[in-house]
Amino acid sequence: MSNExxxxxxxxxxxYESNVDAEALWEAxxxxxxxxxxxxxxxxxxxxxxxxxxxxxxxxxxxxxxDSQQVVSNATVANEEGNTSDETxxxxxxxxxxxxxPQDDMLLADKVPMSVLATKNTTSxxxxxxxxxxxxxxEIQVTEEAVNTNLVVANEKPEQDTRVLGNITNEASSGxxxxxxxxxxxxxxxxxxxxxxxxxxxxxxxxxxxxxxxLAYEVSLTExxxxxxIITLGDLPSRNRKAxxxxxxxxxxxxxxxxxxxxxxxxxxxxxxxxxxxxxxxEGLSADVSFGYRSPDGWQVRGGLGYTQLNxxxxxxxxxxxxxxxxxxxxxxxxxxxxxxSVLGPVAYxxxxxxxxxxxxxxxxxxLPLLGGYNFELGRLTLLAEAGVRLRLQRSWEGxxxxxxxxxxxxxxxxxxxxRTGLGVSLQGGLQLAYPITSQLDILAGGSVRYNLQDFSxxxxxxxxRYQLLGGQLGLRYRF
Amino acid sequence: xxxxxxxxGCQRGKAKYQKALVLRYSPMMMTVARRYCRDDHAAKDVxxxxxxxIFRAIDRYQETGSFVAWLRRIVINIALQxxxxxxxxxxxxxxxxxxxxxxxxxIVQQLGAEALIALIQKLPEGFRDVFNLYVVEGxxxxxxxxxxxxxxGTSRSQLVRARQxxxxxxxxxxxxxxxxxxx
Numbered sequence: 001m002s003n004e005x006x007x008x009x010x011x012x013x014x015x016y017e018s019n020v021d022a023e024a025l026w027e028a029x030x031x032x033x034x035x036x037x038x039x040x041x042x043x044x045x046x047x048x049x050x051x052x053x054x055x056x057x058x059x060x061x062x063x064x065x066x067d068s069q070q071v072v073s074n075a076t077v078a079n080e081e082g083n084t085s086d087e088t089x090x091x092x093x094x095x096x097x098x099x100x101x102p103q104d105d106m107l108l109a110d111k112v113p114m115s116v117l118a119t120k121n122t123t124s125x126x127x128x129x130x131x132x133x134x135x136x137x138x139e140i141q142v143t144e145e146a147v148n149t150n151l152v153v154a155n156e157k158p159e160q161d162t163r164v165l166g167n168i169t170n171e172a173s174s175g176x177x178x179x180x181x182x183x184x185x186x187x188x189x190x191x192x193x194x195x196x197x198x199x200x201x202x203x204x205x206x207x208x209x210x211x212x213x214x215l216a217y218e219v220s221l222t223e224x225x226x227x228x229x230i231i232t233l234g235d236l237p238s239r240n241r242k243a244x245x246x247x248x249x250x251x252x253x254x255x256x257x258x259x260x261x262x263x264x265x266x267x268x269x270x271x272x273x274x275x276x277x278x279x280x281x282x283e284g285l286s287a288d289v290s291f292g293y294r295s296p297d298g299w300q301v302r303g304g305l306g307y308t309q310l311n312x313x314x315x316x317x318x319x320x321x322x323x324x325x326x327x328x329x330x331x332x333x334x335x336x337x338x339x340x341x342s343v344l345g346p347v348a349y350x351x352x353x354x355x356x357x358x359x360x361x362x363x364x365x366x367x368l369p370l371l372g373g374y375n376f377e378l379g380r381l382t383l384l385a386e387a388g389v390r391l392r393l394q395r396s397w398e399g400x401x402x403x404x405x406x407x408x409x410x411x412x413x414x415x416x417x418x419x420r421t422g423l424g425v426s427l428q429g430g431l432q433l434a435y436p437i438t439s440q441l442d443i444l445a446g447g448s449v450r451y452n453l454q455d456f457s458x459x460x461x462x463x464x465x466r467y468q469l470l471g472g473q474l475g476l477r478y479r480f
Numbered sequence: 481x482x483x484x485x486x487x488x489g490c491q492r493g494k495a496k497y498q499k500a501l502v503l504r505y506s507p508m509m510m511t512v513a514r515r516y517c518r519d520d521h522a523a524k525d526v527x528x529x530x531x532x533x534i535f536r537a538i539d540r541y542q543e544t545g546s547f548v549a550w551l552r553r554i555v556i557n558i559a560l561q562x563x564x565x566x567x568x569x570x571x572x573x574x575x576x577x578x579x580x581x582x583x584x585x586x587i588v589q590q591l592g593a594e595a596l597i598a599l600i601q602k603l604p605e606g607f608r609d610v611f612n613l614y615v616v617e618g619x620x621x622x623x624x625x626x627x628x629x630x631x632x633g634t635s636r637s638q639l640v641r642a643r644q645x646x647x648x649x650x651x652x653x654x655x656x657x658x659x660x661x662x663x
Contacts, residue, residue: 004585005643006615009596013616016593017507018514020527026502029531030495459492 045303045370045391052301053246053293244480245294249302253448255284255471257310260455262464271404271462278402279361282311284469288369294479298375306367306390310467314400316357316410324349361399361413363456363467367392371428382434382442390450392424404462418461426452434477444475483547490538498535506531508548509555514597515612516559518605526562530555556617560609560627587654599649607642614639 259281263272285308292302328347334340373386397419403409430448437443450469457465481500489497509530513523534554541550591599600608609628613619614635619627621635628635 005588005646008588008591009600010615010618012591012593012596013511013515013600016511016597018510018597020506020510020524022503022506025506025524025527025531026499029502029528029535030498031493031535459488 042368045368049293049301049303245296247292247294247302247477247479249288249290249292249304249444249475249477251286251288251290251444251473251475253284253286253288253471253473255286255448255450255469257281257284258468258470259312260464260466264462264464271402274402274404275463278314278316280313280315282313282360284308284310284467284471286469286473290369290371294375298377299372300375300384301370301372303368303370306369308365308367308390308469310363310469312361312399314357314359314361316402318355318357319352320355321350321352324351357400357410359400361397361401363395363397363419365392365395367426369428375434380435384432384434384444384446385430386432386448387427387429390426390428392422392426395419395421395424395456416461417458418463419456419465420454420458424452424454426450426454430473432473432475440479442477442479444477445472447472484543487538487541487543487547490535491541501534502531505548505551509551511593511597512552512555513559515600515616516556516609517562518601518608522562523559526555526559529562530558533558552617556613587650591650599646599653602649603642603645607638607645610635610638611642611646 261272261275286306288304288306290302290304290306292300294300325346326349327344329342330345330347331343332340333343368391369388370391371386371388373384373388376383376385397413399413400410401413403411428448428450430446432444432446434442434444448471452467452469455464455466457463481497486497486500486504490501506527510523510527513526513530514520517523517526530551534551537554541547600611603611606628610624613624613627614621621632621639624630624635625632630638
């Protein structure tokens with residue numbers, strides 16, 4: 001009896017399927033959707049870019065001050081060495097008036113000597129840079145220090161052998177916001193350098209800053225009710241005006257493609273041969289739009305959006321022959337007297353069709369280039385050595401290949417799952433020469449290599465495909 | 481969608497294949513879970529836990545053995561583990577009351593799957609596990625002893641008592657049916 005019971009239970013329950021609400025069960029057990037990891041990549045990229053930019057930006061500020069101090073120091077030494085005031089001023093005037101373009105990455109303000117010495121004897125020299133160079137009896141030295149908010153104006157009076165320093169201070173004339181372009185916000189008070197010397201008519205200076213947008217300003221000095229000379233320092237830049245280290249860049253690239261196409265198992269060997277014989281690997285085309293930051297010492301980072309398309313040409317000639325029958329002469333019978341009889345019957349009729357097929361296949365992908373590099377100054381040219389990664393965001397494909405087994409049949413690539421989608425990473429390195437067309441616009445030309453870390457094929461693909469790219473690129477870089 | 485496709489899809493974490501796995505195998509797995517649990521509610525919990533573990537562990541599954549057997553084994557393990565955590569004490573059977581009942585083969589043959597599951601669920605827990613493992617899964621007593629952490633002799637004795645208990649319940653059920661029919 002036990003055996004009967006065991007056997008019956010084993011057979012009955014071994015194959016029995018209970019009623020279960022499988023849909024509800026699936027809802028209960030399905031794993032949470034994977035959050036789109038490329039969003040994290042984007043967020044990470046943004047955070048790195050912002051942090052890097054801020055770090056480099058803060059670094060840039062400290063170096064500007066050092067540069068300025070060096071200039072001031074040089075000017076002072078020149079004066080102490082006995083150079084005439086004319087020479088000193090002339091040097092300044094030439095630099096200010098000649099409109100010299102600033103060297104790359106150095107703030108415009110740092111290019112102008114920070115010390116200007118003017119005397120009444122230098123009228124002819126001054127006219128080249130100053131609209132109004134009347135100095136009167138007073139020898140005036142204007143010294144500008146590259147400190148963000150302070151401008152020091154020195155009024156030297158040789159007859160008293162003393163020096164009057166005018167400390168410019170910023171003070172909001174209305175509200176809590178200081179507008180350095182507003183004359184009312186910038187005032188100066190004269191103080192003597194030597195406390196033992198008394199200035200009979202202690203002047204109070206006011207300063208008006210004008211034409212900030214065109215990198216020029218005027219200094220107006222007023223002593224009591226007597227108007228002191230107005231000195232215009234040519235095209236001296238405003239200290240508030242800085243050449244931006246941020247830039248935008250557009251690149252287009254034409255790339256040679258090396259394809260490695262292999263079968264995944266022994267069954268696919270002939271298919272690989274078919275593809276190799278019917279597909280010609282053409283080229284890769286790529287375009288990037290990126291934004292970046294370039295530090296004064298030559299380092300730069302940039303990132304943006306890129307598009308790359310890999311092209312192959314598929315060509316196939318399919319010959320098909322159909323056989324039909326028609327009624328025709330099957331036999332001729334030659335009789336006496338040159339008579340000929342014919343016998344009619346079904347005759348094979350061959351029809352050959354040649355079908356040529358030619359399509360351009362392509363694999364397209366959207367990418368996120370993230371590149372860092374260094375700019376080597378070569379006179380007017382700049383050599384940019386750059387390397388980084390390209391994060392693949394999305395990939396699509398289309399085209400035609402020969403079918404594996406049927407001789408003259410084709411496989412539509414767009415209906416297959418042969419290629420990886422989603423995130424991927426490739427490495428990029430390259431060199432570019434930059435030539436400035438204008439003060440803000442550079443043209444770039446160079447070459448780059450891209451190494452794909454992953455092959456392109458998905459698990460469903462019968463092939464393993466890997467593409468590596470090497471080629472040239474052209475670009476434009478605009479500095480804000 | 482073949483079994484291999486489902487397995488590979490699940491190993492890649494594709495939701496489409498995971499759902500296919502649930503839809504295809506959950507009825508069979510539910511039967512297994514019900515046999516080891518005292519009621520269907522507990523069986524559903526076991527089934528849910530089983531699928532969660534399957535999705536996590538399917539990367540390690542190698543297609544050398546039967547996939548169905550692998551699934552069943554996971555359900556059984558979870559069912560047995562859940563009982564270890566359960567707060568209620570293992571039930572003790574009134575073995576003295578079971579006295580070699582005799583059940584007609586005809587009666588046994590008339591019992592359908594649902595009726596059998598209901599009877600098995602009524603078995604005391606220890607009996608039920610041994611009975612399932614031996615009769616349905618086909619394990620030997622030594623293996624059952626290893627799985628349940630008991631002596632092989634205990635496994636044998638519990639199997640005998642499970643059978644006796646089942647026969648007694650079948651007879652009782654048959655008697656009640658007869659009374660209802662006559663009365």
